[in-house]
Amino acid sequence: MAQLNLRIDDELKEESAKFFNEIGMDLSTGIKIYLTKVVKEQAIPFTLSLGQDDLSQALKEIESGHYKTFNNKQELMKELNNED
Known part of the structure; x- marks a missing residue:
């Protein structure tokens, strides 16, 4: 399994980790879900x-x-x- 290292704002990391924790998953799982959706749809799953x-x-x-x-x-x- 590959490892991904990225730099994000501390506050963004804390707030997103808190959100994912509240819905019963960790930050890593939330990011995996996002990337899986990108690959499956071949698109970013929201409007830019x-x-x-x-x-x-x-x-x-x-x-x-x-x-x-x-x-x-x-x-x-x-x-x-x-x-x-």
Whole structure:
């Protein structure tokens, strides 16, 4: 049997291991299931996208003048956090 070594973010590893543990399997088994599905379907089992819908919408808003500007990081963060 082959061994696979890969580097991933610590948090991603911990969260995914926690998920697989909650459904009764280890991380290695979860990865094997994913790879088996890729081989069986000869495709990635979910849609990959560059967010073209979001990009198209953003461009339309800019062209129509419906967008916000911010003078500094604090104003932007206030808006993102929906603070009043």
